Amino acid sequence: MQYLLDNFFSFTITGLTIGAVYALVALGYTLVYGVLRLINFAHSEVFMFGTFAALWVVMLLGGKGGGSVGQVIFWVAMMFVAAMAMSGLIAVLLERVAYRPLRKRNAPPLIALISAIGASFVLAELMGLRSRVASWVGLDDNLRDYVRNSRNNAGMPTIIQPQPIFTIGGYHVTNVDILVIVGAIAIMVVLDQFVKRSRLGRGIRAVAMDPESAALMGVNRDRVIQVTFLVGGVMAGAAAVFYMLKIGITRYDAGFILGVKAFTAAVLGGIGNLRGALLGGFVLGLAENYGSALVGTQWKDVVAFVLLVLILLFRPTGLLGESLGKARA
Amino acid sequence: MSTSTPATTTTTGENQDARRPGFKERVNGLPRPVKIALWVAFALFLFLLPLLNIPFVTTEGSDFGGVLFTVATYVLVALGLNIVVGYAGLLDLGYVGFYAVGAYTVGVLSAEHASLPWLLSVPIAIGIAMLSGIILGAPTLRVRGDYLAIVTLGFGEIVRLTLVNTQWLGGAQGISDIPKPPGLELFEVPAIDWSSGAPVVDLDTTSTFLKFGITDFVPYYWLALIVIGLVVLFDVLVKNSRVGRAWEATREDEDVAELMGVPTFRFKLLAFALGAAIGGLSGALFATKSGFINPQSFELILSILFIAAVVVGGAGNRWGIIVGAIVVSYFPERFREFADFRVLVFGLALMLLAIFRPQGILPPRRTLRAKKADERQAILEEGEASA
Numbered sequence: 001m002q003y004l005l006d007n008f009f010s011f012t013i014t015g016l017t018i019g020a021v022y023a024l025v026a027l028g029y030t031l032v033y034g035v036l037r038l039i040n041f042a043h044s045e046v047f048m049f050g051t052f053a054a055l056w057v058v059m060l061l062g063g064k065g066g067g068s069v070g071q072v073i074f075w076v077a078m079m080f081v082a083a084m085a086m087s088g089l090i091a092v093l094l095e096r097v098a099y100r101p102l103r104k105r106n107a108p109p110l111i112a113l114i115s116a117i118g119a120s121f122v123l124a125e126l127m128g129l130r131s132r133v134a135s136w137v138g139l140d141d142n143l144r145d146y147v148r149n150s151r152n153n154a155g156m157p158t159i160i161q162p163q164p165i166f167t168i169g170g171y172h173v174t175n176v177d178i179l180v181i182v183g184a185i186a187i188m189v190v191l192d193q194f195v196k197r198s199r200l201g202r203g204i205r206a207v208a209m210d211p212e213s214a215a216l217m218g219v220n221r222d223r224v225i226q227v228t229f230l231v232g233g234v235m236a237g238a239a240a241v242f243y244m245l246k247i248g249i250t251r252y253d254a255g256f257i258l259g260v261k262a263f264t265a266a267v268l269g270g271i272g273n274l275r276g277a278l279l280g281g282f283v284l285g286l287a288e289n290y291g292s293a294l295v296g297t298q299w300k301d302v303v304a305f306v307l308l309v310l311i312l313l314f315r316p317t318g319l320l321g322e323s324l325g326k327a328r329a
Numbered sequence: 330m331s332t333s334t335p336a337t338t339t340t341t342g343e344n345q346d347a348r349r350p351g352f353k354e355r356v357n358g359l360p361r362p363v364k365i366a367l368w369v370a371f372a373l374f375l376f377l378l379p380l381l382n383i384p385f386v387t388t389e390g391s392d393f394g395g396v397l398f399t400v401a402t403y404v405l406v407a408l409g410l411n412i413v414v415g416y417a418g419l420l421d422l423g424y425v426g427f428y429a430v431g432a433y434t435v436g437v438l439s440a441e442h443a444s445l446p447w448l449l450s451v452p453i454a455i456g457i458a459m460l461s462g463i464i465l466g467a468p469t470l471r472v473r474g475d476y477l478a479i480v481t482l483g484f485g486e487i488v489r490l491t492l493v494n495t496q497w498l499g500g501a502q503g504i505s506d507i508p509k510p511p512g513l514e515l516f517e518v519p520a521i522d523w524s525s526g527a528p529v530v531d532l533d534t535t536s537t538f539l540k541f542g543i544t545d546f547v548p549y550y551w552l553a554l555i556v557i558g559l560v561v562l563f564d565v566l567v568k569n570s571r572v573g574r575a576w577e578a579t580r581e582d583e584d585v586a587e588l589m590g591v592p593t594f595r596f597k598l599l600a601f602a603l604g605a606a607i608g609g610l611s612g613a614l615f616a617t618k619s620g621f622i623n624p625q626s627f628e629l630i631l632s633i634l635f636i637a638a639v640v641v642g643g644a645g646n647r648w649g650i651i652v653g654a655i656v657v658s659y660f661p662e663r664f665r666e667f668a669d670f671r672v673l674v675f676g677l678a679l680m681l682l683a684i685f686r687p688q689g690i691l692p693p694r695r696t697l698r699a700k701k702a703d704e705r706q707a708i709l710e711e712g713e714a715s716a
Contacts, residue, residue, distance in 0.1 A: 260486070298490075305486055
């Protein structure tokens with residue numbers, strides 16, 4: 001207990017940064033769940049592809065530690081562009097290949113989960129076998145640096161040196177921490193406003209509330225679903241950039257555990273609820289860190305899941321309640 | 330999911346379907362002695378399968394007896410999970426937790442902290458797995474649908490991480506030297522050698538009937554087959570009883586079932602407990618065969634594969650899920666030579682299956698009936714023109 005109190009701010013800030021990543025990935029689960037009522041199990045792979053896109057673009061641009069301010073801003077901006085584009089593309093592709101054919105055939109919801117599991121395996125394995133994939137298309141010479149050791153960790157140069165900006169309770173809050181937390185919240189505000197005010201956002205809410213009435217009112221359901229996947233993918237891409245800036249290491253199977261955590265965050269906040277995803281992500285990140293301070297790091301994930309079970313027992317629809325349509329946002 | 334997609338099947342197709350007798354009717358139509366003979370022949374075939382060494386079916390790279398044992402544990406797990414997912418309609422993503430509880434109970438009671446005989450530790454393992462099912466189910470079965478899925482997923486992870494972090498349970502090292510079941514050593518069964526192109530009885534390679542050694546896994550497979558037989562029998566009895574009907578009602582519409590006087594919560598809890606017990610039993614068998622267990626044997630991905638087995642086969646149909654379990658566990662072993670690509674191919678197969686066989690390989694007859702009834706309803710509502 002004393003240990004937690006002594007390092008309270010340290011745990012809080014770390015919890016908030018990892019929570020921001022959870023929250024952004026959780027948005028993808030929540031959006032899709034709201035519109036389609038299904039767990040997009042392959043969303044973790046969407047995130048994983050984003051981390052690789054961010055990594056590759058830094059390698060391509062020769063990013064390294066100690067660049068000038070202008071260079072760093074350029075690199076980070078390109079990371080966002082690449083990761084968001086990659087994740088968005090993968091998410092839309094996923095919808096097109098794994099979900100739309102099922103919807104057209106009126107398949108039961110459980111089978112969509114199977115299709116998603118299959119798609120998740122395929123995506124993760126494609127990344128895990130990327131050296132083979134490169135040699136099939138005859139590019140292994142050109143891409144050697146990008147595809148080698150495809151089953152191992154791939155690390156990124158620290159392009160932003162963590163520098164303490166200010167100190168709170170003995171913990172030096174670095175520029176990376178601030179960038180991640182503030183960036184994530186800013187992106188969420190934009191998304192919130194998009195869903196609330198734009199035409200497409202209204203479509204998303206309408207389909208989430210009542211697909212049939214929405215169709216009668218002239219909402220193109222397929223298009224809305226596609227946009228939903230795209231938005232979820234772009235959010236996962238942003239999460240991937242923050243993840244790479246903070247952690248800096250990725251792997252072909254890095255998505256899985258993070259995906260489980262993010263889905264937990266979505267449920268924690270109330271699945272289908274955008275603000276719930278934000279809250280759930282931060283609560284989960286904080287709880288994990290405080291919990292590991294109290295009972296030891298090795299129990300971190302246990303704390304997260306026990307918290308989830310407890311919250312669902314007392315608030316069965318999550319902290320903020322479910323439904324993209326009803327609970328505004 | 331209710332969508333406005335119009336029905337696409339024509340009525341003529343249904344009528345043809347309805348007239349053709351199903352596999353079950355045809356088997357039931359046979360004279361009784363023929364039926365018994367067929368069943369005995371089928372059972373014998375299953376028992377001798379690891380020794381027949383049928384070309385192409387037998388796995389080259391790994392011991393076929395061991396592979397068949399793995400397949401058998403998957404079948405057992407799928408039978409248990411089918412009660413939860415198929416009959417009661419509860420999505421359980423943490424089933425590996427019960428599997429681990431069963432395996433570790435046997436490990437702790439017969440090797441790590443006590444040395445109870447195998448025959449005693451397995452029933453205790455089943456009991457403790459069942460108890461853990463009740464402990465998990467009692468608070469969580471009040472939440473519905475996908476929330477239950479994530480709670481159970483969390484349970485599976487909690488169990489695994491607890492195993493990793495508890496030294497009393499062996500920690501990350503796990504438990505070794507789990508004793509073998511008592512053997513009988515009644516008679517030797519020779520294997521068949523195909524190396525010359527034609528089947529030849531090979532008297533040098535034999536398996537002793539029920540001698541549980543460490544090199545020959547065939548007796549374990551036999552043991553698992555016997556257990557599967559008993560569980561299937563149990564499954565048939567429960568499914569056709571009042572309990573089975575109560576599960577069906579709960580799955581189709583919980584509120585209506587409750588109104589009709591079905592205590593849905595109690596029946597869901599029962600399904601959970603029975604499923605957990607069978608999961609624990611297969612975990613116990615797994616621990617017995619491998620002789621050592623560690624937390625790595627109980628990763629989350631296993632739960633996903635179990636669910637895949639049930640859904641691929643056709644949730645709710647016990648024969649279907651057996652086929653599903655065989656598909657999920659056998660094919661990755663059989664195609665080991667494509668080691669690098671087998672997960673990729675497996676994933677692709679799951680996706681294709683979802684598109685082309687959305688009800689599973691062998692869907693339960695009730696699902697087919699319900700689907701047809703839905704289509705008829707849709708035609709009535711929307712008129713013949715849309716069909």
